[in-house]
Amino acid sequence: MERDSGDPEVTRARQAAEAGDWTALRAVLEGRPESGDRTELLMAVADTAGVERWIGGVVDAEPDAALPRLVAGLRHVRWGWDARSGALAKHVSRDQFEVFHERLRTAETWLYEAAEREPAWTSPWYGLLMTGRGLQVGQVTARRRFEAAVRRDPYHLGAHQQQLQQVCAKWSGSHEEMHAFARESAFGAPAGTALGQLVAVAHLEHWLALDSGADAAYVRRPEVAEELHRAADHSYRHPDFAPRTGRLQILNSFAMAFSLAGERRAARECFEATEGRVTEVPWQYLDNDPVAAYRKQRSAAGR
Template identity: 65%
Template sequence: MARIQEAAKAADWPAVRELLEARPESEDRTELLWAVSEISGVETWIPQAIEAEPGSALPLLVAGIRYISWGWEARTGARAQHVAREQFEVFHDRLRIAEKWLYEVAEREPGWASPWCGLQVTGRGLEVGQTAARRRFEATVRRDPYHLRAHQQHLQQICAKWGGSHEEMHAFARRSMFGAPAGSMLGQLVAIAHLEHWLDLDAGADATYIRGPKVTASLREAAERCVLHPDFVRRPGWVQVYNTFAMAFSLAGDKAMARECFEATDGSVTKFPWYYLNGSDPVAAYREHRSAAGR
C-alpha cells in the first residue's frame, strides 16, 4: 500500500500503473485502487494519464475511484441532516463524473469487478434505490463471488442508516458468511453488522445490545468460521478484518477473544472500524481498547 501511495503522491503514473497491473483484477487490485484514491491531488494529474493512454481502461478506473473518495471528502461522514446543501452539490457532481468513467471502464473491460464495486458506492451516494443497488452488487460478485469490499458495500447499502433494516443486514451478513468457504474473510460481515446495529442505538440500549449473550455467541461463531479457522489466509484486507473483530469483541466485553484478535494485528491499526469510536484519532481508540483487553 505504501509504495503505491508514495507513487501517487509523486504523480508517478507509470509506477502506479505497474503496481496495479502486477495485481490480478479482483479484490487484490481493488484494495490498491482505493489506497490510491485516498491521496489528495490524484485528480489533478490523472486526466493527463487518460489523455496519454486513450485506449486504456486503467487510468479511467483510477480516476473514477479517486472521484468517489474526493466526493465523500466534500460530503464528509456526517449524517445527512448535518451536511450543507453546497456540500451535497459538490458530492453529487463528483459522483456523477465517477459514474461516467466507471461505466466506460465496465464497457471496455466486461470481466473486471473493480468498476462495479465502485459503482456500488456511487449508487449509494446518488441514491439510486435498493433495486438498482442490488443489481450493481450482483454485477460485482458475478465477476468475483467472494469479493470482500463488494459485500461490505452492499451491507452498508442495506443497513438502517441507508434505508435498509437491521433484520435485512444481519440476514445478508450470515447468508454471505455461510455461502462462502470456511476461512473466508466474509465472516467479517457478521461483526460489521453487529457494530452497525450498536451504532444505531441510543446510549444505554447500545451497550445492552452489544453485550448480550446472543451477540457474543454470534461473534464467536463468525470468528471461528473466519479469522480463527485453519483455512483462513491473510489476503489483502486481513488486518481490517482482525481489527473489526477486535473492536466488536471489546465492546461485547469478551476480553479473551478481543485479546486474541489484538495480538493478531500486531499493532497494525485500520481506520475502519475504529473511527466509529474516535473519528479524529482511530489509533487512540484502538490503543485504549487494546489496553483494556490486556494487551
Template identity: 50%
Template sequence: MTFFRRRSRDRSVPPAVDPACGNETLALMLRQAEAGDWPALCAGLAAVEDPSELTWLVAGVSNVAGTEEGLAKAVADRPDSALPLLLSGARQISWAWEARTRARSQHVSQEQWRVFGERLEVAEQQLFEVAEREPDWLAPWYFLQISGRGASLDKEAGRIRFEAALRRCPGHLDSHRQRLQQLCAKWGGSHQQMHAFARESMLAAPPGSPLGELVVLGHLERWLDLPSGADHSYLTSPDVLAELHEALGRSILHPDYVRPAGWQSAYNTFAMVFALVGEKWTARQLFEAIGPTVTESPWHYLSGDDPAKTFTALRERCAK
C-alpha cells in the first residue's frame, strides 16, 4: 500500500530553502518584488480568487528585503487600490521582525524594541485601512494577528482578530498557526491552552483537513521548552507518539487531504518530528514526498543558520 504520494526526485539536486516552495506564481512574484515591478505583481494578485492562496502569496512577498521604500511609492501612486497597501502592511511586519531579530526578549536592545514598535504601528494602521476598504478580505486579519502579537495586545484582541479571519475563511491553516503561537507559554499563554486549542481544532475539522499539523506544532513548542534529555523523553512518550500518528492520519496522510499552495511546510514539520522520535520509515516517506524543498520553519528550531544542512543530516540518518 502506498501511504504517501511521491514525487520523482533527482538526488543530484541538493536540498535548499525555497521561499517559493516550488510554486511558479510565487517565484514570479518574488522576482517582481525584487525588481520593484509592483503594477505587474498587483495585477497577478488581483487575479487570485482563493483568499487563502492570496494571503499566502502576500506573506511570501513580504519577506523580500529592501522593498519598503518601493512599496511606499506604490501606495502613493495607487491611493485607491488596497493591494499595494496590503503588501506594504505585510512588509512592515516582516521588517519589524528583522529589527527585533529572533533573539530572546531579554537580549533585544531598547533601540531594537523602539524600531520594532514603530514598524508594527505602521503595519496596524495600513492593515486596518485595508480591512475597512475590503471587508471580505482574509489577508488583513491574518496579518493583524501577527502584528497584534508582536505589539503585545491583550488576549481578547488576539481572539477577535483570529475569529475575524475565520469568518472570512473557515479552517484557514495559517491563521490557526498564528493562534497557536498566541496561546504558547512564550507569548503569555500556557501549554495547556496551546494543546487544547490544537487538538480541538483538529477534531472539529473534517478528516483530511490540514489542521492536524497544529498538534505537531504544539508538541514541538513544548519540546523546545524542555531541557536536553527531557525533551526527547517527552516526544517519544507513548501518549505523544499516539497523538503524532493520529495527527498524521487525520491530515496529510488522509485520502481527502488536498495539497494547498505551500504544502511542503506541513510535510517538513511532520518529517522533522518523526525523524526526531526515530521513526525512520515514516520520516523517510515524508522526505521522499518533499524532495529537495526545505522550508525555514520548523528547521530553524534546530539550526537557525542553515535549515537545509539540518534537513539533509536528518534525512540521511533516516535513509539508513
C-alpha cells in the first residue's frame, strides 16, 4: 500500500517525526508553505505514534511559534480517534469516549493557539473540523469552521473532505445534504481541481449506509454512473488536473466508485493511472485489507 503517496517530502516528514527530530521536521514543513497545501505532510506526522511524547516540550520551548502547536494539535486529533477506534458509537466504551474527548479538547486548544499566531493558515481550521465532529459541536459551528478554512484556501481538498463527513447521515446530516454539498463543491470549482472526488466519495458513503442488496441496486443506478462520469470529466480527466495533494486518493476513490457502479472501462482507466499504488481511503470500506480489496476490484475491471 502506498504509505506516503509517492512524495519523498512526506517520507522525510514521517521519518523525522519518528525520530523526534524537530529541527529536521520543521525544515521539511517550512519548505512547503500553507499556500502549497502541506496537509499530507502534516497528517503523515499526525499519524506517527510517539509524537505526543515529545512535541509538548517543543511547544513549551517556542511559546510564540504556531507550527509546534499545529503539529501537537493534529497529533492529538489522530491520537484521540485512535482511542475511540473506528467502531460504531454503541460499541465504544465510556472510558474510550472519555480519553477521546480529552485528547480532542487538548487538540482544540493547540489548534486555536496556532490559528491565533498565524491567522492566514488553513491547516488549524482543517484540524478543527475533525475535532468539532468528534466533540459534536453541531452543524452550525462546524459550518463556520469550514467557512473559515475555505476563506483562506477555497479549494482545499482536506477541508472539503471533512465537511462532507460532517454532513453525512452517520454524523447527523443526510444523504440529500451530503450529495448537495458534494455537487456544489465539485462543480462550483474550476475544472481540473481535486474536488471532483467529493462526488465519488458521497456515492460511496451512500452505498455504505445501505443494507446488502439495496447498496448494489443504488450504486448501479444509471444516474449514479452519469454523475460519476461528469465528476471525472470535471476533475482527473480534465487537462488542467494537477492537484497539489491527494492525486492517488482521488484516483483510488473513482476506481472503487466506478467498480461498484459496474463501469469497468472507467474503473480500468483509474486503476491504470494508479500504477498499482493503493491508498487506504476508500478501500477500507470494502475490506480490512485495502490492498486485497483493490486487487480484487482491479482484476474484475480487467486489469
